[in-house]
Amino acid sequence: MLEKILSAALCGLIKTLTGARALWRDAEPSMRACVYFANHRSHGDFVLIWSSLPSALRARTRPVAGADYWLSGGARRFLIERVFRGVLINRPIKRRDDPIAAMLAPLEAGESLIVFPEGTRNQGEGVLAFKAGLHRVACARPETEFVPVWVENLGRALPKGGVIPLPLLCSLTFGVPLTIRPGETRAGFLARCRDALLDLEPSA
Amino acid sequence: MILETLKQNTLALVFFGIACALLLASAVGLVLRLRASKGEAHSTIDNLNARINAWWAMILILGGAFWLGQTAVILLFAFISFQVLREFISVTYTRRGDYRALLWCFFFFLPLQYALIAVAWYGLFTILIPVYAFLLLPISSSLGADATRFLERAAKVQWALMICVYCLSHVPALLTLDIPGFAGRNEQLIVFLLLTVQSSDVFQYVWGKLLGKHKLAPAISPSKTLEGLVGGVLSATAVGAAMWWITPFAWWQAALIALVINVLGFFGGFVLSAIKRDRGLKDWGSMIEGHGGMLDRMDSVSFSAPIFFHIVRYWWV
Numbered sequence: 001m002l003e004k005i006l007s008a009a010l011c012g013l014i015k016t017l018t019g020a021r022a023l024w025r026d027a028e029p030s031m032r033a034c035v036y037f038a039n040h041r042s043h044g045d046f047v048l049i050w051s052s053l054p055s056a057l058r059a060r061t062r063p064v065a066g067a068d069y070w071l072s073g074g075a076r077r078f079l080i081e082r083v084f085r086g087v088l089i090n091r092p093i094k095r096r097d098d099p100i101a102a103m104l105a106p107l108e109a110g111e112s113l114i115v116f117p118e119g120t121r122n123q124g125e126g127v128l129a130f131k132a133g134l135h136r137v138a139c140a141r142p143e144t145e146f147v148p149v150w151v152e153n154l155g156r157a158l159p160k161g162g163v164i165p166l167p168l169l170c171s172l173t174f175g176v177p178l179t180i181r182p183g184e185t186r187a188g189f190l191a192r193c194r195d196a197l198l199d200l201e202p203s204a
Numbered sequence: 205m206i207l208e209t210l211k212q213n214t215l216a217l218v219f220f221g222i223a224c225a226l227l228l229a230s231a232v233g234l235v236l237r238l239r240a241s242k243g244e245a246h247s248t249i250d251n252l253n254a255r256i257n258a259w260w261a262m263i264l265i266l267g268g269a270f271w272l273g274q275t276a277v278i279l280l281f282a283f284i285s286f287q288v289l290r291e292f293i294s295v296t297y298t299r300r301g302d303y304r305a306l307l308w309c310f311f312f313f314l315p316l317q318y319a320l321i322a323v324a325w326y327g328l329f330t331i332l333i334p335v336y337a338f339l340l341l342p343i344s345s346s347l348g349a350d351a352t353r354f355l356e357r358a359a360k361v362q363w364a365l366m367i368c369v370y371c372l373s374h375v376p377a378l379l380t381l382d383i384p385g386f387a388g389r390n391e392q393l394i395v396f397l398l399l400t401v402q403s404s405d406v407f408q409y410v411w412g413k414l415l416g417k418h419k420l421a422p423a424i425s426p427s428k429t430l431e432g433l434v435g436g437v438l439s440a441t442a443v444g445a446a447m448w449w450i451t452p453f454a455w456w457q458a459a460l461i462a463l464v465i466n467v468l469g470f471f472g473g474f475v476l477s478a479i480k481r482d483r484g485l486k487d488w489g490s491m492i493e494g495h496g497g498m499l500d501r502m503d504s505v506s507f508s509a510p511i512f513f514h515i516v517r518y519w520w521v
Contacts, residue, residue, distance in 0.1 A: 019290065021490055123300075159300045166306050167286070169294040169489060202295075202484070 003082045010083065011051035011058075014044075018154065019169035022052040025200065027147070027176045029054050033110045034145040034177060036061070037134060039127050039197060040116035041155020043069075049114050049149055050084060052172050061112040064103060066091045087113065100136045107141060114149075117193070123160055127198055130190040138180035138189060145177035146193060150200035173200040214450055218395055219267045226263065229256045248413070254494025262492070262501070266398070270391055275322065277391065278376045282318040287498045288506075289314065289368040291488040296360045301348020305341045305361055313337050314369050321373055324380035333370040338362055367476075367506050368499070374509040381513075383452050383520050392450040397512050400444040400462045401469040401504050408436030408470070425477040437466045452520050461515060465508035472507025 014020065038049055046063040053061055063080075067088040070080040080086040087106060089099045103113055117130040138144055150173040158165040175196055180189050210217045233253040240246050269280040293306060313333060320329035342358040378393040412432025420428045444462020448455040476499065480488065489497025 019294075019489070019491075153294055156298070156300075156303075159303050162303055164307055164311070166293070166303065167290050167310055169290055171294075 006079075007058075007083050010047070011055075014047060014051045017165075017167070018048060018157070020048055020052050021169070021171045022174065023171060024174045025176075027174060029057055029174075030145075030177075031057065031060075032145060033060075033107050034112050034147050035107070035134070035137065036112065036114045036147045036149050036174075037117050037193065037197065038114065038149040038151050039201075040118050040121050041123075041151070042121065042158055044154055044158065045116065045151050046114045047084070048151060048154055048170060049172060057112065060110065061114060062087050062106055063114040064089060064116075100133065100140060103133070103137055104140055107137070107144060117190075121160070122155075126201075127194055130194050132186060132190070134193055135180075135186045135189050142180050145179055147177045148175040148193065148197040148200055149173065150175070150197060152202060175200050214389070214392060215270055215395065218392075218399070218447075218450060219263070219270075222263055222399070226256065226260055229259070251494050258492045258494050270395075274376075274379050274391070277379065277394065278318055278322050281372060281376045282314065284498060284502060285314055285318070285369045285372050286310070287491065288372065288488075288502055289364060291491075291497045291499045292364045292368050293361075295483050295485060295488070296364060297353075298357050298360065299348070299350055299352060301350035302345050302357055302361060304348065305344040308341060308344060309337075309361065309365050309369075313365060317369050317373050318376070321377050321380060326380060329373070329377065333365050337365055341365075371506040371510050372502060374513040375505065377513055378516070381517055381521050383516070386452045386520075389450075393512075393516065396444070396447055396451050396458075397465065397509060398505065399447060400440055401465055401508050402501075403443045404436050404440030404466040404469050405473070405501075405504055406436075407439040408432040411435030411439070421474075424481055425474060428474065428477075433470060437463070437470060440466045452516075461512065464515070465512050468508040468511055469504030472504040475507070476503040 036049060038045060046065065050058060050061060050063060063084055063086045065080060065084075065086045065088060067090045070076050070086060070088060080088065087102055089102065090097050093099060103115075106113060115133065117134050118128040119131040120128070122128050134146065138146070151170065152173070153168045153170045156166065157168045157170065178193060178196055184192075210220055233249070233256050236249050237246070237253060240249050265280070269276040289310065293309075298306065317329060317332055320332060341361055345354070345358055345361070375394055375397065378397070379390045381390060381393070383390070408428070409432070411434075412427065412429045415431040415435065416429030418430040419426070420430055420433060441459055441462045444466070445455055445459035448458035451458055453461060476488075480486070487496025488499035491498050492501060495501050
């Protein structure tokens, strides 16, 4: 109960503060389990994506997040485990871990994921090279749809080292879903995903 | 009793008149919707109705602020400036080195500008942004140690502050003017300015939709037409002239001033359209249903307010 109230309050607060506009470009939100992949500039990125999803989708969407950051405090731990229901991944990955299996389980159960394939927060412009995880998920479950999401302005609003956020209006652009093609190489698939994401970036 | 109030209170009378005009507009919108679409969507008419509904909300908020008093009017415009600055900066290219300069804009210069207007310190509020912000903000940006497109970034921050804060703050600054024989009625100048300029926007839209044939500058604003411009500016000038009785002006002075601020208001919308077009945008935001962002509504006011302020200050104070 507390989790539900918190999550609704958090969504309202985030939307008011960031003025977030979700733009579904050439695509409609779909109830099928999919992987939302986005550019990563700020810790708030996935919260913003998560709160801009229609509420029916939000209840079935889980962020993939770094365990080191999110388990390092009581409040954070509560938020990530109970409110966001995050899929936590250890960084660096230990020998016993299987992060791909951890990501496949929710997809099989009909839940969507939010991932940041750059692997770390990007302090500069554009998008860093993608980690291989997207491809490994696609190989293990070829029917999975990958939806690019461009997050605009959140990184600008609170750059690394900043304390007071700038009251900028954020926007999220959701692109057309991609699926892996038969025989597509890892480099080819990752490049296609990255290009689809860069396509959504507003021009400088 | 209502009639008595209206007779005694000019502002109440004006707002009553606006409410009647909006009632008429709502009725027209309803008839159009019933006649045109048997259940199906018609984008122009839906947009018209959304605009009219938004006008109701804007008039209610403005009227409420006047009813609460001068402080509320100043706070309302401070909020409008804040929202407009948000919209402007959100779509403007800046870099991490500008973070501090932007913090100064939002949380120092904007509140200070309106505080200076609240205490009627004319000598400082007219130079705060053109002099102090102009010099201090690039200093802050340069400390970000990033020279990439520096002049462009500094110019954009200054432009944003001028258009969104400095220019718009001249609307509540009308309250600070000490006009002989007009004491305690300065709010009526704000009503005159907003009513004239906004009616110009409305009439441009209406004339453009009804008669518009010759596009003015499709590269900058696809919806602006010569017919809309001439019809809109002339109609709104007539509105301004007809409102002379709430101002310290004679009717012909009111007409001339209305003409000046309507032409400026038109170019305000035009210049900001050029910026939008360059950024590949149609609207500045999505805050006001049917209108777009707050800046889509305030662009004309931003250009006309400072000139109106100085016309009144030069000849009437």
